[in-house]
Amino acid sequence: MRASLGEKHISGAERLLVFAQLEETASAMLHRALRHPRGVAERIFLTLQPVPRAQVLKRPLLSLSTFAVEDWRQGRQCAAELLEQIGLRSSLVQRAISLLAAGPSPCGGAMRGAMLVDVVSGQRLEFDQSRGVRVSRLDIDPAAQSAIELLLRAKHLNNPRVVEAWVLASKVALYPQIVAELCWSDDPDYLTGYVASAQNGYQRITHLKESGSEIGGRIYFVRPATDLVELIDRLQLEPVLFGAPIPEYY
Ligand code: WAQ
Ligand code: MG
Numbered sequence: 001m002r003a004s005l006g007e008k009h010i011s012g013a014e015r016l017l018v019f020a021q022l023e024e025t026a027s028a029m030l031h032r033a034l035r036h037p038r039g040v041a042e043r044i045f046l047t048l049q050p051v052p053r054a055q056v057l058k059r060p061l062l063s064l065s066t067f068a069v070e071d072w073r074q075g076r077q078c079a080a081e082l083l084e085q086i087g088l089r090s091s092l093v094q095r096a097i098s099l100l101a102a103g104p105s106p107c108g109g110a111m112r113g114a115m116l117v118d119v120v121s122g123q124r125l126e127f128d129q130s131r132g133v134r135v136s137r138l139d140i141d142p143a144a145q146s147a148i149e150l151l152l153r154a155k156h157l158n159n160p161r162v163v164e165a166w167v168l169a170s171k172v173a174l175y176p177q178i179v180a181e182l183c184w185s186d187d188p189d190y191l192t193g194y195v196a197s198a199q200n201g202y203q204r205i206t207h208l209k210e211s212g213s214e215i216g217g218r219i220y221f222v223r224p225a226t227d228l229v230e231l232i233d234r235l236q237l238e239p240v241l242f243g244a245p246i247p248e249y250y
Contacts, residue, residue: 004041076208109186114218114220139242191210192207
C-alpha cells in the first residue's frame with residue numbers, strides 16, 4: 001500500500017501473505033492510510049500480486065538490541081558510533097545523518113522509499129530521488145509468529161511498528177552489497193530509529209529525532225561498483241519470510 005496527499009508521502013506498507021488473509025489485511029492498510037498522523041491520504045494505491053510459493057525464501061531475523069539515549073542529539077551520536085563500528089568513515093556518516101535530517105526528497109520532505117548511498121563516494125545512487133527504493137515482498141513466517149511475539153513481549157516491544165521495521169531491516173541485510181542501514185521514522189510521534197547490518201544486527205536507538213518532526217527516512221549504504229539494477233530488483237521483488245533470530249551462545 002502507498003498513500004499520498006498531493007506530493008506528500010503519507011504512509012506505505014508491504015506484506016507477504018496467503019490468499020485467505022488478503023481482504024482483512026487490505027482493509028487494515030486502508031484504515032492506516034486514512035488515519036495517519038502525517039495527514040489524511042487523498043490517493044491510495046493497493047497493489048496485490050501473486051508470488052509462487054516455491055520462490056519464497058526463509059531466513060532468520062537479525063538479532064535485536066536497544067540503545068537507550070536521553071534525546072536525539074545523543075541518539076545521533078550513538079548512531080554515528082554504531083555506523084563507524086561497521087566500518088563507515090566518520091565524514092560519510094555525518095553527511096548521511098545531515099541528508100536524512102534535511103529531508104531527502106527534492107521538495108525537502110520524506111521520500112516514499114529508501115536512499116542508496118555509495119559508501120566510498122558518498123553519492124546518492126537511487127534513480128528517482130523522491131521515490132527512492134521500496135523494499136517489498138517480506139513478512140514474518142506464520143510458523144514463527146508466536147515465537148517472535150513471545151520474544152518481543154519479553155522486551156515490551158510487541159507492536160506492529162517494531163515488527164515491520166525489524167523484518168524490513170532483516171531483508172535489506174541479506175544483500176552483501178549493502179553494508180549498513182540508518183533509519184528513523186517520518187511519523188511525527190515516533191522517535192525511535194535504528195542502525196542495522198548483517199554484521200551487528202538490528203540496533204534500535206530510542207531517540208533519533210525531535211518530537212513533531214515529519215522528516216525521516218532510510219539510507220542503505222551500498223558498496224562501490226554494485227550492480228544497482230540487480231540489487232534494486234531483489235530488494236523490491238525477492239520474496240522472503242522471516243523466522244526467529246538465531247540465538248547467540250557465548
Ligand atoms: N522500503 C524502503 N524504504 C521504506 C520502506 C520500504 N518498504 N518503508 C518505509 N521506507 C522509508 C520511507 O522513506 C519512509 O518515509 C521512511 O522509511 C520511514 O518509514 O524498532 O516507522 O514506516 O522501534 O515511518 C523504526 C524503529 C521505525 C522501530 C521506522 O519508519 C522500532 C518507521 P516509517
Ligand atoms: Mg511513516
